[in-house]
Amino acid sequence: MRDNSFIALAREFTDDLFHCSRCNYCVEMIWEERGIHHVCPTLLHHNPAPSYSGKGYLAIARALADGEEISQSALVDRLFACTTCGNCEQVCPIGLKPAQLVRALRADLVANAMAPPEVLALADRIAVTQNPSGLPRSERYRWRESTGYEPDGPSNILYLPGCSACYGMAGEAAATLRVLTKIGFALRTLSAEQDRCCGAVLFEIGHLEMARHQGRSTLDLIETSGASQIVTSSAECLEALRHHYPSRLGRESKVPVVHALELLHERLASRKLNSRWVARPSAPGTVALMDSCHLSKKSHGPLGEAGYPRIAREILASLGCRVFPDETAAAYAVCCGAAGGMPQLHPESSLRMARAKLDELVQTGAEAIVCPSPLCAGQLRQANQSIAPVYGLFEFIDTFFESTEGGA
Amino acid sequence: MKSAPLGREFLESQLPRLLEDQVDLISYRRDASVYPAGRPQAAFRATSTDEVVQVVKIALQRKLPVYVWGAGSTYAGGVNPSSGGIALDVSPMNRILAIDRTRAVVLVEPGVTYGALLEALRPHGLTVGIVPLTGPSGTVGGTISSHGLGTGSPRFQGTGDEVAGLEVVLADGEILCTGSAVLKEAGFFQRYAVGPDLTGLFLGANGAFGVITKIALWTHPIPAHVETMALGFADYPTAANFIAHCQERELFRNVWYGAGYDKAAVAARIAGAAPAPDFCLGLDLRGEPEDVAADRRRLTQAARGYGGDEYPIFNDVFFSKLRRDFSFWYGYAGYFSRSMCALLMTSMESSTMPRFFALLTRFRADYPEFTWGAGTVLCRRGLHGAVIMFYDEQRQWEAARQACIACCEHLLRIGCVPYKTGKVWASLMDNFPAYFKLLQKLKTALDPQRLLAPDNLAL
Numbered sequence: 132m133r134d135n136s137f138i139a140l141a142r143e144f145t146d147d148l149f150h151c152s153r154c155n156y157c158v159e160m161i162w163e164e165r166g167i168h169h170v171c172p173t174l175l176h177h178n179p180a181p182s183y184s185g186k187g188y189l190a191i192a193r194a195l196a197d198g199e200e201i202s203q204s205a206l207v208d209r210l211f212a213c214t215t216c217g218n219c220e221q222v223c224p225i226g227l228k229p230a231q232l233v234r235a236l237r238a239d240l241v242a243n244a245m246a247p248p249e250v251l252a253l254a255d256r257i258a259v260t261q262n263p264s265g266l267p268r269s270e271r272y273r274w275r276e277s278t279g280y281e282p283d284g285p286s287n288i289l290y291l292p293g294c295s296a297c298y299g300m301a302g303e304a305a306a307t308l309r310v311l312t313k314i315g316f317a318l319r320t321l322s323a324e325q326d327r328c329c330g331a332v333l334f335e336i337g338h339l340e341m342a343r344h345q346g347r348s349t350l351d352l353i354e355t356s357g358a359s360q361i362v363t364s365s366a367e368c369l370e371a372l373r374h375h376y377p378s379r380l381g382r383e384s385k386v387p388v389v390h391a392l393e394l395l396h397e398r399l400a401s402r403k404l405n406s407r408w409v410a411r412p413s414a415p416g417t418v419a420l421m422d423s424c425h426l427s428k429k430s431h432g433p434l435g436e437a438g439y440p441r442i443a444r445e446i447l448a449s450l451g452c453r454v455f456p457d458e459t460a461a462a463y464a465v466c467c468g469a470a471g472g473m474p475q476l477h478p479e480s481s482l483r484m485a486r487a488k489l490d491e492l493v494q495t496g497a498e499a500i501v502c503p504s505p506l507c508a509g510q511l512r513q514a515n516q517s518i519a520p521v522y523g524l525f526e527f528i529d530t531f532f533e534s535t536e537g538g539a
Numbered sequence: 540m541k542s543a544p545l546g547r548e549f550l551e552s553q554l555p556r557l558l559e560d561q562v563d564l565i566s567y568r569r570d571a572s573v574y575p576a577g578r579p580q581a582a583f584r585a586t587s588t589d590e591v592v593q594v595v596k597i598a599l600q601r602k603l604p605v606y607v608w609g610a611g612s613t614y615a616g617g618v619n620p621s622s623g624g625i626a627l628d629v630s631p632m633n634r635i636l637a638i639d640r641t642r643a644v645v646l647v648e649p650g651v652t653y654g655a656l657l658e659a660l661r662p663h664g665l666t667v668g669i670v671p672l673t674g675p676s677g678t679v680g681g682t683i684s685s686h687g688l689g690t691g692s693p694r695f696q697g698t699g700d701e702v703a704g705l706e707v708v709l710a711d712g713e714i715l716c717t718g719s720a721v722l723k724e725a726g727f728f729q730r731y732a733v734g735p736d737l738t739g740l741f742l743g744a745n746g747a748f749g750v751i752t753k754i755a756l757w758t759h760p761i762p763a764h765v766e767t768m769a770l771g772f773a774d775y776p777t778a779a780n781f782i783a784h785c786q787e788r789e790l791f792r793n794v795w796y797g798a799g800y801d802k803a804a805v806a807a808r809i810a811g812a813a814p815a816p817d818f819c820l821g822l823d824l825r826g827e828p829e830d831v832a833a834d835r836r837r838l839t840q841a842a843r844g845y846g847g848d849e850y851p852i853f854n855d856v857f858f859s860k861l862r863r864d865f866s867f868w869y870g871y872a873g874y875f876s877r878s879m880c881a882l883l884m885t886s887m888e889s890s891t892m893p894r895f896f897a898l899l900t901r902f903r904a905d906y907p908e909f910t911w912g913a914g915t916v917l918c919r920r921g922l923h924g925a926v927i928m929f930y931d932e933q934r935q936w937e938a939a940r941q942a943c944i945a946c947c948e949h950l951l952r953i954g955c956v957p958y959k960t961g962k963v964w965a966s967l968m969d970n971f972p973a974y975f976k977l978l979q980k981l982k983t984a985l986d987p988q989r990l991l992a993p994d995n996l997a998l
Contacts, residue, residue, distance in 0.1 A: 149879065149932040150879060152612075152879060152880070153569075153610075153611055153612050154571075154674055154676060155612045155676040155677070156674060156676050158610070159630075159652055159676055160652070160674075160675050161652060161654035161655045161657075161658050162654050163657070163658050163661065179584065180563050181566035182562050182563045187565070187566045190566050191565055194565050202560065202561065202562065209562060
């Protein structure tokens with residue numbers, strides 16, 4: 132294919148295109164001391180050809196920048212096979228950005244009406260139902276009914292669980308509400324009619340026009356909600372609010388946004404808690420923590436460097452759990468296949484990635500798998516063949532620990 | 540050479556997993572060298588020796604060149620398909636076939652990376668003699684095909700010296716085992732068997748004489764203790780004399796890695812914290828703690844005899860971290876972050892080192908448009924020297940290539956022998972007439988159609 136805007140876009144990444152020394156780290160690496168055990172989920176579980184790797188994407192973009200003709204179908208196939216997890220950027224010793232390049236090239240393909248049908252179908256589902264899975268909007272907050280939760284009086288803290296929790300990990304959404312309430316936060320939620328997709332997945336798959344629309348409407352919603360703080364348990368929503376909106380909409384949320392983990396950690400770390408958490412007899416003593424790429428890799432803007440893997444480990448350690456693997460490994464963890472539109476574009480490969488992730492976590496010998504990201508937890512649960520119990524982090528706490536006193 | 544038409548339908552029928560889409564072939568055009576990219580007509584990711592045989596036989600039948608690919612991370616253009624043909628990617632052949640503790644041999648396929656190999660050997664308390672400096676993603680096949688060296692070189696020299704034997708697919712598709720494995724019942728344990736050493740013919744040859752499909756490497760126990768030190772010298776001649784002195788007396792017997800840095804490199808690392816010596820030698824010692832301590836004392840004493848001494852600041856701020864944080868994997872240490880770099884690899888005996896560094900001064904003066912660096916790596920005998928030229932690939936590619944060829948000629952004149960020859964040094968093969976003539980005869984005998992990696996070593 133030959134397209135001027137595409138070539139111009141590839142040239143925006145000139146520093147990356149002309150600096151790759153083909154060290155192959157983004158293709159395959161095992162470095163035990165660093166906790167690196169393979170790199171790219173797409174190469175491992177979708178297609179092993181180098182054109183599906185970080186190095187390959189840079190080479191393809193270089194060819195485009197040089198004006199070479201490249202078949203459109205092959206280009207679409209390669210660029211929409213990436214999970215955009217950013218592990219290639221994590222291992223790159225000179226800081227090249229192939230995952231960000233993929234996102235940019237995807238956006239250009241979509242803008243030039245070359246998007247694969249799965250991308251358009253996903254966008255349609257979001258437009259109609261305001262969630263990527265296409266489930267009815269009315270079911271978004273059904274989980275809240277089961278909690279019987281009502282805030283004590285007016286609350287200025289707005290809880291946004293995110294689509295992945297509301298539709299795929301409702302137990303985690305409910306547990307987050309319960310646990311945060313127990314440690315002294317009064318939260319409120321939007322109604323099912325109000326809440327909407329933040330557009331995070333649309334940024335990842337390159338549907339920028341609609342992503343911006345979702346972003347603007349989400350920001351409007353937040354700013355008219357009267358909230359003084361937003362709490363989310365979704366890593367993708369957090370990335371949208373803290374990274375995508377400022378960088379791609381030129382608009383920041385006027386209301387501060389935090390991840391639910393931060394509230395819990397702050398209370399535990401500052402010892403503001405009056406409550407004591409006591410493990411129930413059935414509580415697992417060892418857990419395998421599955422780190423979300425959105426919360427642990429530098430490719431995801433400020434989130435990747437905010438220390439979430441450490442925060443999650445400190446929370447679990449404070450409850451008396453032994454946690455595997457250590458924080459170093461978190462930085463290089465191979466993606467579970469939930470991100471970048473992989474489940475929608477290549478469901479079978481996405482499932483293989485999730486199963487491999489499960490196997491890897493089971494091999495730690497831990498009694499349970501705990502995941503701070505509802506998206507990743509839901510992905511693992513879907514792939515689970517009863518080989519190990521998978522919990523969201525708040526769900527884990529809510530299930531196995533009892534608060535003996537309430538309030539902060 | 541000009542390759543014959545691919546015969547696509549025929550090939551597709553024979554090799555159903557053939558990669559022909561341009562988008563796939565882009566990744567098989569070049570390594571990181573300044574040598575121009577090639578354009579393969581197809582690529583094939585082989586998973587077994589049988590598949591390699593199949594590709595070689597088809598290539599012979601269709602008169603198609605075959606370039607063998609591992610990670611493709613070399614700096615000599617060896618994998619660049621300058622004559623088109625098939626890029627034969629053996630990286631999927633990545634099984635560790637046997638760890639034979641009795642024979643102290645590990646048998647691997649060529650696509651095994653050093654990261655994977657070290658991980659597999661560690662539970663057995665074992666390592667390999669040479670771990671290349673490029674990083675954990677380099678493949679064993681690629682390293683031995685291009686003459687790798689690195690950690691272990693002061694004890695064992697180069698990767699080729701640690702190969703016990705090979706399985707190779709020859710240009711006619713026949714499978715050859717070298718060393719003791721020439722007798723199937725004996726297997727791999729000894730390099731020399733029956734007659735001359737045929738293993739060496741395929742090491743450093745960039746696939747010009749055959750496609751390596753199995754490699755037997757000797758294993759060694761992981762040393763119990765590791766520590767690093769740095770020695771500073773006022774000038775290159777005394778440092779060179781010190782190295783010769785230590786090599787003669789085998790004082791480097793517990794040194795697993797040694798790297799020499801010129802004044803500019805040292806000054807950059809210590810950031811003006813102290814006056815930099817003209818030459819600094821970082822040493823990584825491994826072994827039983829008492830042996831390491833004794834050798835450290837001996838080395839310091841010997842250095843003092845040549846006007847040198849320990850230079851702890853360089854060890855503290857740089858060299859010890861290069862080991863601890865980066866395992867001497869320079870690529871991972873971000874060495875090449877400023878721009879692309881051309882590496883000219885040479886071997887030299889220690890007395891050549893002062894002239895080697897003097898030449899660097901000349902290169903800097905002759906080609907001020909590039910940023911120059913150089914380093915030496917200690918070997919069991921002699922040194923390895925690398926001239927590093929940083930350049931802007933977008934603007935300076937052709938100028939960098941021309942400068943490299945000129946620099947290679949200068950290096951030859953002072954007694955630096957090409958190492959990692961590939962295609963970068965190929966134009967200078969006439970400097971070794973008898974050697975080159977024999978290589979040509981061997982090529983004619985083994986690969987009369989000149990289909991295996993043509994242009995490497997100017998063959």
